[in-house]
Amino acid sequence: MVISVVNQKGGVAKTTTAINLAAGLTLEGRRVLLIDADPQTNATQVFIHPEIEISPENSIYNVIIKFAPLTSVVRATRFPNLDIAPSHIRLSGADLELAQVYDNRSERLKRAIDEVRNKYDYIIIDNPPALGLITINSFVASERLIVPVSTAFFALSGLVQLQETIQMVRQQLNPELEIMGLVCTFYEKTNVSRDVIRQLKVYFPEKVFQTYIPKNVSLEEAHSNHTHVFDYSRNSSGARAYRSLIKEILARSK
Ligand SMILES: Nc1ncnc2c1ncn2[C@@H]1O[C@H](COP(=O)(O)OP(=O)(O)O)[C@@H](O)[C@H]1O
Numbered sequence: 001m002v003i004s005v006v007n008q009k010g011g012v013a014k015t016t017t018a019i020n021l022a023a024g025l026t027l028e029g030r031r032v033l034l035i036d037a038d039p040q041t042n043a044t045q046v047f048i049h050p051e052i053e054i055s056p057e058n059s060i061y062n063v064i065i066k067f068a069p070l071t072s073v074v075r076a077t078r079f080p081n082l083d084i085a086p087s088h089i090r091l092s093g094a095d096l097e098l099a100q101v102y103d104n105r106s107e108r109l110k111r112a113i114d115e116v117r118n119k120y121d122y123i124i125i126d127n128p129p130a131l132g133l134i135t136i137n138s139f140v141a142s143e144r145l146i147v148p149v150s151t152a153f154f155a156l157s158g159l160v161q162l163q164e165t166i167q168m169v170r171q172q173l174n175p176e177l178e179i180m181g182l183v184c185t186f187y188e189k190t191n192v193s194r195d196v197i198r199q200l201k202v203y204f205p206e207k208v209f210q211t212y213i214p215k216n217v218s219l220e221e222a223h224s225n226h227t228h229v230f231d232y233s234r235n236s237s238g239a240r241a242y243r244s245l246i247k248e249i250l251a252r253s254k
Pocket residue numbers: 009010011012013014015016017042129185186187213214215216217219220221223238
Protein backbone atom coordinates (compact mmCIF):
# COMPACT_ATOMS: atom_id res chain seq x y z
CA MET A 1 0.00 0.00 0.00
CA VAL A 2 1.30 3.45 -0.92
CA ILE A 3 0.59 6.12 1.70
CA SER A 4 1.43 9.82 1.38
CA VAL A 5 1.86 11.98 4.45
CA VAL A 6 0.59 15.40 3.37
CA ASN A 7 -0.37 18.86 4.53
CA GLN A 8 0.68 22.01 2.71
CA LYS A 9 1.45 23.63 6.05
CA GLY A 10 5.00 23.26 7.36
CA GLY A 11 5.82 22.22 10.91
CA VAL A 12 2.77 20.01 11.47
CA ALA A 13 4.87 16.80 11.90
CA LYS A 14 4.66 15.34 8.39
CA THR A 15 8.29 14.23 8.40
CA THR A 16 8.14 13.02 12.00
CA THR A 17 5.04 11.00 11.16
CA ALA A 18 6.50 9.60 7.91
CA ILE A 19 9.74 8.54 9.61
CA ASN A 20 8.18 6.89 12.64
CA LEU A 21 5.39 5.34 10.64
CA ALA A 22 7.93 3.80 8.24
CA ALA A 23 10.16 2.57 11.08
CA GLY A 24 7.26 1.40 13.23
CA LEU A 25 5.78 -0.65 10.40
CA THR A 26 9.08 -2.53 10.03
CA LEU A 27 8.89 -3.34 13.75
CA GLU A 28 5.49 -4.90 12.97
CA GLY A 29 7.23 -7.15 10.44
CA ARG A 30 6.44 -5.17 7.29
CA ARG A 31 8.87 -4.35 4.47
CA VAL A 32 8.89 -0.59 4.01
CA LEU A 33 10.24 1.97 1.55
CA LEU A 34 10.32 5.59 2.68
CA ILE A 35 10.36 8.07 -0.21
CA ASP A 36 11.59 11.55 0.67
CA ALA A 37 9.81 13.87 -1.77
CA ASP A 38 10.64 17.05 0.13
CA PRO A 39 13.54 19.18 -1.21
CA GLN A 40 14.29 20.09 2.41
CA THR A 41 15.61 16.50 2.74
CA ASN A 42 14.73 16.18 6.44
CA ALA A 43 13.85 12.48 6.29
CA THR A 44 16.97 11.80 4.20
CA GLN A 45 19.13 13.45 6.86
CA VAL A 46 17.69 11.23 9.56
CA PHE A 47 18.39 7.95 7.79
CA ILE A 48 21.48 8.63 5.69
CA HIS A 49 24.74 9.30 7.48
CA PRO A 50 25.73 12.98 7.08
CA GLU A 51 29.12 11.99 5.66
CA ILE A 52 27.48 10.19 2.77
CA GLU A 53 26.88 12.73 0.06
CA ILE A 54 23.73 12.36 -2.02
CA SER A 55 24.02 13.83 -5.51
CA PRO A 56 20.94 14.86 -7.52
CA GLU A 57 21.61 11.77 -9.69
CA ASN A 58 21.27 9.52 -6.64
CA SER A 59 18.06 11.14 -5.45
CA ILE A 60 14.36 11.13 -6.16
CA TYR A 61 15.05 14.22 -8.31
CA ASN A 62 16.55 11.98 -10.97
CA VAL A 63 13.53 9.68 -10.82
CA ILE A 64 10.94 12.41 -11.24
CA ILE A 65 12.81 14.64 -13.72
CA LYS A 66 15.11 12.25 -15.60
CA PHE A 67 13.00 9.06 -15.56
CA ALA A 68 15.68 7.12 -13.65
CA PRO A 69 14.35 3.85 -12.20
CA LEU A 70 13.48 4.06 -8.52
CA THR A 71 15.77 1.08 -7.80
CA SER A 72 18.75 3.16 -8.95
CA VAL A 73 18.31 5.57 -6.04
CA VAL A 74 16.89 3.35 -3.28
CA ARG A 75 19.28 2.61 -0.42
CA ALA A 76 19.09 0.32 2.56
CA THR A 77 19.09 2.09 5.93
CA ARG A 78 20.86 0.63 8.96
CA PHE A 79 17.47 -0.67 10.07
CA PRO A 80 16.24 -4.03 8.76
CA ASN A 81 13.47 -3.95 6.16
CA LEU A 82 13.64 -0.18 5.89
CA ASP A 83 14.81 1.33 2.59
CA ILE A 84 14.88 4.98 1.64
CA ALA A 85 14.73 6.90 -1.62
CA PRO A 86 16.61 10.08 -0.68
CA SER A 87 15.78 13.62 -1.68
CA HIS A 88 18.01 16.46 -2.86
CA ILE A 89 17.70 20.24 -2.63
CA ARG A 90 17.64 20.28 -6.45
CA LEU A 91 14.10 18.95 -6.15
CA SER A 92 13.05 22.47 -5.14
CA GLY A 93 13.24 23.43 -8.82
CA ALA A 94 11.36 20.35 -9.98
CA ASP A 95 7.95 22.00 -9.85
CA LEU A 96 9.14 24.60 -12.37
CA GLU A 97 10.88 22.00 -14.51
CA LEU A 98 7.75 19.84 -14.57
CA ALA A 99 5.55 22.83 -15.37
CA GLN A 100 7.40 23.15 -18.68
CA VAL A 101 6.80 19.60 -19.87
CA TYR A 102 3.60 17.85 -20.76
CA ASP A 103 4.38 14.15 -20.97
CA ASN A 104 2.73 12.65 -17.93
CA ARG A 105 4.17 15.20 -15.58
CA SER A 106 1.79 14.17 -12.81
CA GLU A 107 2.46 10.43 -13.18
CA ARG A 108 6.24 10.27 -12.98
CA LEU A 109 6.38 9.05 -9.40
CA LYS A 110 3.54 6.56 -9.88
CA ARG A 111 5.30 4.96 -12.85
CA ALA A 112 8.53 4.70 -10.89
CA ILE A 113 6.74 3.19 -7.89
CA ASP A 114 4.93 0.65 -10.08
CA GLU A 115 8.32 -1.02 -10.71
CA VAL A 116 8.94 -1.70 -7.00
CA ARG A 117 5.40 -1.96 -5.59
CA ASN A 118 5.68 -5.73 -5.06
CA LYS A 119 8.92 -5.53 -3.10
CA TYR A 120 7.33 -3.68 -0.18
CA ASP A 121 4.30 -3.98 2.07
CA TYR A 122 4.20 -0.23 2.57
CA ILE A 123 5.62 2.68 0.63
CA ILE A 124 5.48 5.89 2.68
CA ILE A 125 5.98 9.24 0.95
CA ASP A 126 7.03 12.33 2.91
CA ASN A 127 5.86 15.46 1.13
CA PRO A 128 6.89 19.12 0.89
CA PRO A 129 4.75 21.83 2.51
CA ALA A 130 3.08 22.72 -0.80
CA LEU A 131 0.38 21.57 -3.19
CA GLY A 132 2.58 21.81 -6.30
CA LEU A 133 3.43 19.20 -8.91
CA ILE A 134 5.60 17.13 -6.56
CA THR A 135 2.69 16.68 -4.17
CA ILE A 136 0.37 15.99 -7.12
CA ASN A 137 2.81 13.27 -8.23
CA SER A 138 2.54 11.78 -4.73
CA PHE A 139 -1.28 11.95 -4.81
CA VAL A 140 -1.34 10.14 -8.15
CA ALA A 141 1.05 7.46 -6.85
CA SER A 142 -0.80 6.91 -3.56
CA GLU A 143 -3.77 4.86 -2.46
CA ARG A 144 -4.19 6.58 0.88
CA LEU A 145 -3.32 9.88 2.53
CA ILE A 146 -2.44 10.55 6.14
CA VAL A 147 -2.83 14.20 7.13
CA PRO A 148 -1.08 15.38 10.29
CA VAL A 149 -2.79 18.41 11.82
CA SER A 150 -1.09 20.43 14.52
CA THR A 151 -3.36 21.08 17.46
CA ALA A 152 -0.99 23.74 18.79
CA PHE A 153 -2.84 26.47 16.90
CA PHE A 154 -5.91 26.90 14.72
CA ALA A 155 -4.81 25.60 11.37
CA LEU A 156 -7.93 24.19 9.82
CA SER A 157 -8.25 26.78 7.04
CA GLY A 158 -5.71 25.04 4.80
CA LEU A 159 -7.65 21.79 4.97
CA VAL A 160 -10.36 23.12 2.62
CA GLN A 161 -7.77 23.75 -0.07
CA LEU A 162 -6.20 20.35 0.59
CA GLN A 163 -9.58 18.68 0.15
CA GLU A 164 -10.23 20.56 -3.11
CA THR A 165 -6.89 19.37 -4.46
CA ILE A 166 -7.66 15.77 -3.44
CA GLN A 167 -11.04 16.06 -5.17
CA MET A 168 -9.41 17.36 -8.36
CA VAL A 169 -6.92 14.46 -8.33
CA ARG A 170 -9.72 11.94 -7.74
CA GLN A 171 -11.72 13.28 -10.68
CA GLN A 172 -8.88 13.65 -13.16
CA LEU A 173 -5.92 11.52 -12.20
CA ASN A 174 -6.45 8.91 -9.49
CA PRO A 175 -10.01 7.88 -8.58
CA GLU A 176 -8.68 5.45 -5.92
CA LEU A 177 -7.20 8.19 -3.73
CA GLU A 178 -8.69 8.42 -0.23
CA ILE A 179 -7.86 10.06 3.07
CA MET A 180 -7.05 7.22 5.46
CA GLY A 181 -7.08 9.56 8.41
CA LEU A 182 -6.12 12.80 10.09
CA VAL A 183 -3.58 12.64 12.91
CA CYS A 184 -3.71 15.20 15.69
CA THR A 185 -0.13 16.22 16.49
CA PHE A 186 1.51 18.42 19.14
CA TYR A 187 -1.34 17.47 21.45
CA GLU A 188 -1.41 19.07 24.88
CA LYS A 189 -4.11 19.22 27.49
CA THR A 190 -5.00 22.79 26.57
CA ASN A 191 -8.17 24.43 25.35
CA VAL A 192 -6.58 25.11 21.96
CA SER A 193 -5.75 21.42 21.42
CA ARG A 194 -9.23 20.34 22.50
CA ASP A 195 -10.95 22.94 20.32
CA VAL A 196 -8.95 22.02 17.23
CA ILE A 197 -9.77 18.34 17.72
CA ARG A 198 -13.45 19.06 18.29
CA GLN A 199 -13.64 21.06 15.05
CA LEU A 200 -11.67 18.47 13.11
CA LYS A 201 -14.17 15.83 14.14
CA VAL A 202 -17.03 18.03 12.90
CA TYR A 203 -15.45 18.51 9.48
CA PHE A 204 -14.09 14.98 9.14
CA PRO A 205 -16.33 12.61 11.05
CA GLU A 206 -14.87 9.06 11.09
CA LYS A 207 -11.51 10.22 9.72
CA VAL A 208 -9.74 11.50 12.84
CA PHE A 209 -7.47 8.82 14.35
CA GLN A 210 -8.22 8.07 18.00
CA THR A 211 -4.53 8.31 18.83
CA TYR A 212 -3.28 11.84 19.45
CA ILE A 213 0.47 12.43 19.18
CA PRO A 214 1.54 14.43 22.23
CA LYS A 215 4.15 17.12 22.26
CA ASN A 216 7.24 15.13 23.24
CA VAL A 217 10.87 16.16 23.01
CA SER A 218 12.05 12.58 22.33
CA LEU A 219 10.54 12.86 18.86
CA GLU A 220 12.73 15.85 18.09
CA GLU A 221 15.82 14.39 19.77
CA ALA A 222 15.52 11.16 17.81
CA HIS A 223 15.90 13.14 14.57
CA SER A 224 19.03 14.94 15.70
CA ASN A 225 20.42 11.54 16.69
CA HIS A 226 19.72 10.25 13.17
CA THR A 227 17.21 7.69 14.25
CA HIS A 228 13.53 7.00 14.85
CA VAL A 229 11.78 7.34 18.19
CA PHE A 230 11.42 3.57 18.84
CA ASP A 231 15.19 3.25 18.66
CA TYR A 232 15.93 6.48 20.55
CA SER A 233 13.44 6.17 23.40
CA ARG A 234 11.06 3.29 23.02
CA ASN A 235 9.02 4.05 26.14
CA SER A 236 8.65 7.79 25.57
CA SER A 237 5.14 9.16 25.20
CA GLY A 238 5.95 9.88 21.55
CA ALA A 239 6.96 6.28 20.86
CA ARG A 240 3.89 4.94 22.63
CA ALA A 241 1.62 7.24 20.65
CA TYR A 242 3.14 6.33 17.29
CA ARG A 243 2.91 2.62 18.18
CA SER A 244 -0.78 3.07 18.88
CA LEU A 245 -1.27 5.08 15.66
CA ILE A 246 0.37 2.28 13.68
CA LYS A 247 -2.11 -0.23 15.13
CA GLU A 248 -4.94 1.96 13.85
CA ILE A 249 -3.26 2.31 10.45
CA LEU A 250 -2.81 -1.46 10.16
CA ALA A 251 -6.51 -1.88 10.99
CA ARG A 252 -7.49 0.70 8.37
CA SER A 253 -5.23 -0.93 5.75
CA LYS A 254 -7.45 -3.99 5.43
N1 LIG B 1 4.91 15.56 18.77
C1 LIG B 1 6.00 16.35 18.73
N2 LIG B 1 6.52 16.87 19.87
C2 LIG B 1 7.60 17.69 19.83
N3 LIG B 1 8.24 18.04 18.71
C3 LIG B 1 7.77 17.54 17.54
C4 LIG B 1 6.64 16.68 17.49
N4 LIG B 1 6.41 16.36 16.20
C5 LIG B 1 7.35 16.98 15.49
N5 LIG B 1 8.18 17.70 16.28
C6 LIG B 1 9.27 18.59 15.86
O1 LIG B 1 8.68 19.73 15.25
C7 LIG B 1 9.41 20.14 14.10
C8 LIG B 1 8.51 20.07 12.86
O2 LIG B 1 8.15 18.72 12.64
P1 LIG B 1 8.28 18.07 11.18
O3 LIG B 1 7.95 16.63 11.31
O4 LIG B 1 9.60 18.41 10.57
O5 LIG B 1 7.10 18.85 10.43
P2 LIG B 1 6.81 19.01 8.85
O6 LIG B 1 7.49 17.88 8.15
O7 LIG B 1 5.32 18.98 8.74
O8 LIG B 1 7.37 20.35 8.46
C9 LIG B 1 10.61 19.21 14.03
O9 LIG B 1 11.69 19.84 14.67
C10 LIG B 1 10.18 17.97 14.81
O10 LIG B 1 11.27 17.29 15.40
